[in-house]
Amino acid sequence: MQGTLNEIDIRSILQLIELGQRTGELLVEAYSNHSHYGSVDYTITDSHRQAQSQSTGLFWLVFFLNGQIAYAAQSDGDLSRLRDYLHPYKANAALDHLECPSIASTNAPEYGYLWVLLEKHVLTPAQGRSILQSMVNETLFDLLSLHHGHFVFEISPALAPQLTTLEIAPLVTKIMKQVQEWKQLSPHIQSSHQCPMIADRPQLKASLPANAFKSLDRWADGKTSLRQMARYLNRDLITVARAIYPYLQKGWIQLLLPKTQNSSAIPWKWELKTAKRAPRIVCVDDNVAVGKTVEQLLQAKGYEITAIQDPLEALKLIFLLQPDLILCDLAMPKLNGYELCGMLRQSTAFRQTPIIVLTGKDAFIDRVRARMVGSTDYLTKPFGASELLLLVEKHLDLRELEIAHHQSSTTNGLKQELEETDITKSASL
Template identity: 60%
Template sequence: MQGNLNEIDICSILQLIELGQRTGQLLVEAPSSHQSNKLDGESLRYRPKQKSWFVFFLNGQIIYCQEGESRLSRIGDYLHHYRVETRLEEIQLASLSSTNAPEYAYIWALLERNIIQPKIAGSIIHGLVHETLFDLLSLHQGNFIFHQGAALTPQLNTLEIAPLVTKITKQVQEWKQLYPHIQSPEQLPVLADQVRLRSSLPAATLNKLQHWTDGKTSLRQLARHLNRDILTVAKAIYPYVQQNWLQLVYSITLKQENYTKDRLEVNHRKRIVCIDDAIAIGETIESILQPQGYEVISLTNPLEALSLVFQLKPDLILCDITMPQLEGYEICAMLRHSTVFRLVPIIMLTGKDGFIDRVRASMVGATDYLTKPFTDTELLMLIEKYINKESCI
């Protein structure tokens, strides 16, 4: 069994495996909603990368779930919650890499050495299965293949699919209601307004927030440390994020801030952010504007762009109108609600040249409008209309 998630969703695939009481493993691959970054000296380009997951089954029930890139640190986060200090030695960890499921082998190695008890092992497995299914049930695109074969051994316990899917599907629906303030379990919470937090929260609560909002711990890691599901953690911090007392950033944003700080010491080029899901458009804009002394940052994920632009603080934004998940009109309207972007020029990019599109762009606060395809001269003239070119170098 194999196919595309545009034709059949994860929920239906899991139901088929359960009904057929299949044994084997399911591989799912999809573009990551969290982007990778590439520094090329002139621009910072955010590229989508592939992410994969494995789900192991026995007679239509789940034994274990694992990300394609096995990270034993996931288990380490749970061990942190249970205050388990003993870890395997490096040589022992190295031997696990040759197994079919290194994380699962790690848990069994801890069990065999009596470092953890079966109850804790079961709880860790349940947590990892839950978070993996949360990611999978959030997918709308990608590919899958189910290999029927021998089961992952040994088995500590198995989990019924139907109740898990019902519970997690409801959580995914509630999670979507937190957009755009909370977008990804991989975002890192950082304190944004300590004065407001100090005046509104008890000292003990503030101390806990300060401990976890170090810019190094993601929402998902925080959920593991607290042994809570990701939705519970997100809902707890949502009011503070909504009031901008806490900010959620991506690790690449922090890298970009350090990169920018170094760059600002040697030049003061004007920064332009291009939000367009078509990589070719970002590359074209970079090729036109970089030789003219502008710094160009291309973002291909509209949801992620909303968070990143607040960190990047661009002098001008180019934004495509038609994009999956979030339209350019919506992005423009959201940015205009922030005092930070009230006066920043926002130019809408579109393949259409219609009067209605121009009117709608104006209604949401767009500064101007550029129809694709455009010439080098058209783009440069529009940019120079809103940015003082003499201050770019």
């Protein structure tokens, strides 16, 4: 089952999955070239429209077991959401001492780490289920506010191991009410990524109970978003928003957009990360030996590498991990490299990602076919360490240059726009 959200909305998709008692995964991609994505988090102001139209897009994955929701993931692929949810249990620091669990290579990384925290008794089963339900609620809140995008539902084995499952109908009814309430808070509150900051401390302190003011004073620092506050306080987003709404109307609290280190505002946490990290590479090859060899070679050079044998599993994990480069075998069961490459190129997120195909054939026709479906380069098996590293370094360097060029072009365009605006204003005076 696949299509666009112009043809069928998220609520109806969820109802169909529930009625059919399906087990599998739902992938939803928001169109990145729209000026807004629903009424919740995805309104883009004029100053951000140009940058967002070129961004990678937004993704969500919802996992189902017999028509019930087992887990829901966001597209950033990091552990920041889990870290926020661990805060009320004073367990967020525990993530820093965990090695990457083996479960993370077959499931969403966030889910894998949550399970390890349960195994190590950092969290109780009740706490784990509470966090998981909050993650699902948060994801559905975003999805039920989304009106423009593409979806694919794929029947597949259940997410394992399972922590809990949630009935769809009552959950959707509850979240839809929250979405409607959220709309009523506009224009004072427009995005869950806005950050509250106290503007009139004396008035606010006099109007709130001491404990409430203390809690608000701690988090309303202009840097912590509404969504983060909800996670830290173990509350629904709408509950936190309603609590501060009267004080926004009075001007005692203001909402700011989060700032990056270079002081340019970005309202979405899943935008391209500015922090330096090791390049992330995914290798898809059903040959375990090839995967292990590639993994060892690239890890030794400081790359973050994930080897996946099942191409269907790889398709799901690639959207979660958002790698900087993909190595893909051509001859695989279930889904061959041509098909996998073609599917990835249809997504806005991976149109520019380097994809190097691995092939045991050096025939001209195979190279042409690989190019036609969008591969960037090819590597003939068997290959040596130097050949692999040369290609990887070449295409990662080119990708860095393309990103830098795009950022420079965007900056220059904004500067020119500002200059033209100033000239127009001067001429009209």
